[in-house]
Amino acid sequence: FLCTGNSCRSQMAEGWANTMLPQKFQAFSAGTNPGDIDPRAIKVMDEVGVDISGHRSKSVSEFKDIDFDLVVTVCDKARESCPLWLGKSQKLHQSFEDPPFLAKDAKTEEEALKHYRRVRDEIKEFIMKLFDILKKQA
Numbered sequence: 001f002l003c004t005g006n007s008c009r010s011q012m013a014e015g016w017a018n019t020m021l022p023q024k025f026q027a028f029s030a031g032t033n034p035g036d037i038d039p040r041a042i043k044v045m046d047e048v049g050v051d052i053s054g055h056r057s058k059s060v061s062e063f064k065d066i067d068f069d070l071v072v073t074v075c076d077k078a079r080e081s082c083p084l085w086l087g088k089s090q091k092l093h094q095s096f097e098d099p100p101f102l103a104k105d106a107k108t109e110e111e112a113l114k115h116y117r118r119v120r121d122e123i124k125e126f127i128m129k130l131f132d133i134l135k136k137q138a
Helices: 009-020 039-047 076-080 099-103 109-137
Strands: 070-073 090-093
Touching (some): 039 099
């Protein structure tokens, strides 16, 4: 799962995929410009029993020698700058809104977390439907 910062959405997607579909996937996440993992992303994932507290933000360059079956971009900026070396990997794009951006004007922590929870749940729904999406594209 690729995103720009590998701090929130792609981390959530990696956590969901490895928790919900461990027999089908070994998921990884990376960013085109990695930063630090967002503490709010860790918090909202923990609320649903998915621990991403041990994750770290990674650059796409760490994976340049790996042939992935599928690469999913979860933000438009990552899609635009998706590395060319991804080779034979099937590519899929599913953009999700950026929780830190949505929460930047929140008046309270709870108001900010609502944005993170909504996107977290949207990512979960996407992961649940991922096999059907891939079958339709085949």
